[in-house]
Amino acid sequence: MKKVLLALLVLGVLAAAAAGGWYLRREQKITSFAASPVTLPQEGVTVSVPTGTGPRALARLLADAGIVTDPELLYLYIRREQAGPRLKAGEYLFEGTLTPAQVVEQLASGKVKVYRFTIPEGLRVEEILPIVAGSELKLDLKRLEQLAMDPAFLRKAGVPTASIEGFLYPDTYTFTRGASEEKVLAKMVERSLEEYRKADAQRKDGVRLSLLETFTLASIVEKETGQPQERPRISCVFHNRLRQGIKLQTDPTVIYAMKLLRGVYSKNIKKKDLETPHPYNTYTTPGLPPGPIASPGAAALQAALHPLDCDDLFFVSRNDGTHIFCPTLDCHEAAVRQWQVEFFRKQRQQQRTGGPN
Incomplete structure (x- = not known):
């Protein structure tokens, strides 16, 4: 009887040792796997993780996408780290070279695409x-x-x-x-x-x-x-004109009004457009x-x-994105002659002669 008990004890010790060795080898394998990098395609890999996806299904999803090499080891790693509850659903972009541990960390951070x-x-x-x-x-x-x-x-x-x-x-x-x-x-x-x-x-x-x-x-x-x-x-x-009851007479509103009237947007304003009544035409509507x-x-x-703070009531384009500002009509008319009438007259002349006048 004593021999039988001793034999059983020895078998138990051997079994425990074997189990311990297996567990140690498994832990080492999981640890090694979690630290082993995988290089992804240059454009990265996008994966959508649906709401309610469990650790095992997630591991399979990532393995199928080529982000990790072994779904079972990833599942075991997630369980060992008790990371399951921290993993978040969403669309993720995985780029560069990543270890499974880094992949899990990205999923836990919620850093979605x-x-x-x-x-x-x-x-x-x-x-x-x-x-x-x-x-x-x-x-x-x-x-x-x-x-x-x-x-x-x-x-x-x-x-x-x-x-x-x-x-x-x-x-x-x-x-x-x-x-x-x-x-x-x-x-x-x-x-x-x-x-x-x-x-x-x-x-x-x-x-x-x-x-x-x-x-x-x-x-x-x-x-x-x-x-x-x-x-x-x-x-x-514009504040000065509003305060003095002068129409704003701003071209962009005319362009917008004509778009509403005709359904076509055009920056080419004609005299008829300026005279066409419309709530958005600030040449006709105060x-x-x-x-x-x-x-x-x-x-x-x-x-x-x-x-x-200014006294200006007018401005005229210099045709370079900037403007001349004027407080009086005389100043404005002079600016119009210089920067609209004469400027474009000289341009047309240059086009005809092939050079500056």
């Missing part, structure tokens, strides 16, 4: 929405267009008028896969209102523009000059137009609410 698009200053809504739809977010253009005119959506987003025109802030935006059309447009409006609040905090004494009027004037300032240093002075001219004509940036919003 993002998509960006950029909206330049001064674009109209019909120019902005195709940029948004054409981004890698793959949003639906028709849905974007519907939302841009949806009263319920606009009210919820904080747009104080019946169109989103002017309230899609020019900026670079970052979203993750799955962002809806509503979320994207709401974020763009939110950025516009955020910049308005910043400009409003620096509002000049005596400037009493409403939110809608601010965006409307800022959009005109944005379209009138690409020179940041000129915006406060351009704004001053005061500000009913709403913005484009999306203004931060500098234009600031200029609208904090114009320069």
Whole structure:
């Protein structure tokens, strides 16, 4: 009997030793696997992890994508590190050379793949929405267009008028896969209102523009000059004209009015266009137009609410992106002769003769 017990004891010790050795070898294998790097393709590998994906299914998903070499060892590593509860669903971009441990850490950090698009200053809504739809977010253009005119959506987003025109802030935006059309447009409006609040905090004494009027004037300032240093002075001219009851007579509003009337955008203004009555035509209609004509940036919003102190009532393009400013009609007419009549007369003459006069 004693011999039997001794034999069993020896077998137990041997079995425990064997189990311990197996466990040690397995742990060493897991540790070695977790630290072994895998070099991914140059463009990286994108993997979408659905909500509710368990550790074993996740390990298989990553192995099938070529991000790790052994799904079972990855599963065991996740269990050993108790990382399962920390792993987050989403779309991930894995790039470069990564160890399985680094892959798990990225999944635990929630550092998902993002998509960006950029909206330049001064674009109209019909120019902005195709940029948004054409981004890698793959949003639906028709849905974007519907939302841009949806009263319920606009009210919820904080747009104080019946169109989103002017309230899609020019900026670079970052979203993750799955962002809806509503979320994207709401974020763009939110950025516009955020910049308005910043400009409003620096509002000049005596400037009493409403939110809608601010965006409307800022959009005109944005379209009138690409020179940041000129915006406060351009704004001053318009404030002076508004205060004195003089029509704004700004060409970008005429172009916008003709687009609304004819459905075609053209920068070529004719005498007939200037005389065509329309709420957006500031040659025929006094005061500000009913709403913005484009999306203004931060500098234009600031200029609208904090114009320069000046006596100017007119400005004329020098045809190089800058302007001549004038406080009187005589000064303005002289500038028109120099920079419009004579400037283009000389250009035509040079074209005919093949050189300067």
